Amino acid sequence: MDRYCSECGTEMLRQQLGGRERPACPACGHVVWSHFSLGVGGLLVHQGRVLLVQRNIEPNAGLWTLPGGYVETDENLNQTVVREFKEETGLEVRPTGLLAIWQAPDSTSNSSWCVFGVELTHENQALSPDPVEVRQALFLKPTEAAAMEGIGTWSRWMTEHYLPQDFGLRHQDIDAAIQPKLKNPRTALFSVDLSR
Template sequence: MSTVQYCSSCGTKLEVKLIDDQERLACPSCPFVHWGSYSIGVGALLVKEGKVLLVRRAQEPGKGYWTNPGGYIEQHEQIQTTIEREVLEEAGITSKAVGILALRDQPRDIHNVYVAFEMEYISGEPTPDNYEVDAAGFFDAGEMASMNVAPFTKWLVDIALNGQSGGLEKDVSDDPRLKTAGLFKVPTGSSS
């Protein structure tokens, strides 16, 4: 169970209740249910001239490993904005999210979902932020063979370089109720 102890709505001590056939922490005084703890991570797969953008982690987790740029989404930030910001912050590259190539689901105490984006290069030269990462560059598969590339990043790089599909593509809806949503879909031949 979670380490959450008190209701975030009214402050009453939470109790374990059976809800939807699961034991969950719930408030005995109001309708609040603690559905769990979650995080959403994003990663960039940016290929330029057959080389993939990688950064070397300067902090834990993964200090010393080469990974694709990425991070965690902010509460009020669209997911594609997050990955574009992370690439710029970590590697000094301006890019655009064009699709989703892969997704990782890790159920654990803080359930993590990681979305790997196909990125379009716009401008810039790889420059590390010297805080989260201490090196950045574009590397081909041969160069990566002798680098300390994280196992998950190796899996993602294989998808970026050898995948058979462009994955889910970014979509824009004319419906005003969907204007603030980040929408991605399977390519259909129409862009509506």
């Protein structure tokens, strides 16, 4: 990883920068500071059943997980969970709160997963899983889901611990007095509800 410069293609050297050794380009000065990745998952409980999808693609083809995926650079976490549900299951959902953050740091990368509670935006929606990414999608009783062979570790943990989902951090409208002062107008805030 990071053998060649992503900016100019020159072979990278290891340099002591900011307290540790990092890949640095001797030609253009580009430095690889860190590899972070950010994903979201969603826990949908409908009529007492939780939705799981079985992955159809690598890595982890065959694994049962909560629907979810990686955050694009131009979307906030709420938007990712809505988009991924639509893509993977065909369902339109709205997030009800941020329930948990899983983080896996190691020596070369640092990945985080934010898990939201979600609800259907309206009743009578049909499951229509993406045939490329998803092998099957099923609503299961929480006890059945947790006992499922091939369920992912954190999906099982979320299924066992986060029912019902009437709590968590919520996506907040940012105060109109503060909004113009933010450098990025897309800045999103997830917080406990301060108005209650």
